[in-house]
Amino acid sequence: MSNSSTTIDRQKGFAGGAELFRVRQIPDSVESKPVSHVAADPPSVNPAASKAYYFWLMMPAIIVLAFISIYPFFWMIYMSLHDVDIGKVEWNNFENFTKLASDTRFLMGWWLLIQYSVMCLTLQLIIGVFLAVALNGSRWEKVLVTTLLMPMMVAPLVAGMVWYFLYNGTFGWYHWLFQSLGILGAKSILASADTAMLGLVLVDVWQWTPLITLITLAGLKRVPQDQLEANMVDGASPLRNFVSVTLPNLYPVLLIAIMLRFMDNFRFIDSILVLTGGGPGNATKILPVYLFEVSFKFFKLGRGAAIALILLIVTIILGMLLVRIFDRQQPKKA
């Protein structure tokens, strides 16, 4: 240690030290290369296992899938190109699609759907992650998580009914609460165009935030402890540690959560049908609700199929975008 010739000149600091001292060639493995006596390729290749076997194993699943998924899918495409009514299927020159361009309720449906999804996702992510962090490692974690999961166990339709009563203008608890606080006017929450959408968002947040919490909790469990500790020793405050180690490690699970929830928002309309049915007026008629109305109230099946197809394509594109972001987040294996 006292050998001053090899000790770094502290005045010159680290950069100076590098000149004085260099680690000589650290090979990844200190093995030298052996001499090869083997030909580049084997003289013959053994036949691969037969694929027919696997084909027959998958056959039952393919048949079931064909009936419940593939057939309806193509039938939907077929319907979207035709004028469909009872006892009548006529080709109509893409009219189902072209007419949508001037359908204000269709366009409004998109705008409302975006509003609804963004509000739901934002609130759910913030509250969900916050709850997960608060619960993680707490003494009552198991009990609290179980309690928290209850809304998720309720069928969306039933959840809609429950909230319908809570929002009710005559005896609803929330109606009473908000009116007592002076936030709410004379109209009930769902009857006012200003508040109906917020009412629906609240139901979705109530029911599905636990899912985000659950997924985030699982993610938190696999945040490597040693990275957190290394960052602490490196000099990070707890908040900094959360931002620079915990969050990056959570990205993959958060992306999955976002994907699941946005897809759900595009298709779960049970509670909305129960609560507002798209009203008042068209204030909460998000696209899937409109789609339901066109297909099963006005029975314009061709038109409904066209809307459904567009919705499906947009969902797929958004999903693929998220998957691509997800892939980029996952570091490539060497």
Next chain:
Amino acid sequence: MAKVSFRNVWKKYGNVSAVKELNIECPDGSFLSILGPSGCGKSSTMRMVAGLEHITSGEILFDENPINTLPPKDRDVAMVFENYALYPHKSVFENMANPLKLRGQDASVIKERVTSAARLLEISHLLERRPQELSGGQKQRVAIGRAIVREPNLFLFDEPIAHLDAKLRAHMRGEIKHLQRTLGTTMIYVTHDQLEAMSMADTIAVMHDGELQQLGSPREVYNKPVNAWVAGFVGEPAMNFMDAKIEDRAGRTHFVHPNFAIAVNDEQQRIIASGARQDALRVGVRPDALSISMTKPPVDHITGKIFVTELLGGDMIIDVDLDDCRVRVKTSTEFEGVEGQTCYMTVNTNKWHAFSKENGKAFF
């Protein structure tokens, strides 16, 4: 740069004491290795220094300042973790820059320090890569790089080379030792591998069951183990232990065993005579303090039967069966004995040890 002192340090997890009444002084600039089997409390000790564990009782001082209540970021230590603990979402450069960035250094300073540390460790060409794209040896160098970019009070290395392959590990021992000598920063190095501790440290603290067994230079620990446990833990191949009786024969103390009766030297005789008189004790002999031959030597010797011979390339290990135990002897490759033959071993009595049978304490 700091002197590190442990004063009566305890670590308890519930009712389990992981570290008991630890007292160590580690002088400024020295290389201290904490050695022990898994579960001996060595990692808890290091984590208390780093601030990752609460110190149950006692205090740890850097120079003369107690650091018990300082959060990790204010202790100014740099730590290398067993699993490297690199941030997977950051490049090698960002990984190494992290401690400087968190301390608010200028970008130009960060760049300069990281590049010179990378040059030092010969990982300059890897700076843009992600940890997943590196081999184990490269990751380990990045982890060391992250520790040396700033000049901390203290390095804490927690089994940093345990996961490398054997040859690279042997290589890195020398490199880390040289690095510590060059930077001159105090280092605490935790390991379960006695070879690492022996080859690198200025001082070894041998721990067992949370208790400090022996604190001393590698030579002291190897040549003068304080008890049978330390003697058996340090050294490869391990020390041979034989139960023997103490008998006086012609005025000279002999250690007597069914296979041998060997006289002790003058100093040892004095120690035995002055110590609490015992009838029996445990004799410890390292494999290299025994010499084996197939012909009966004229001096006191051990008679045994060859159980198996192991050629290690440069030398040979012979396992010899005695009546109640088996001993291992290190010898040259010229040795010609075959399994099942009777052989004779002489002991270098200046290098043998005697331990109490009751508590394992060393007499000499």
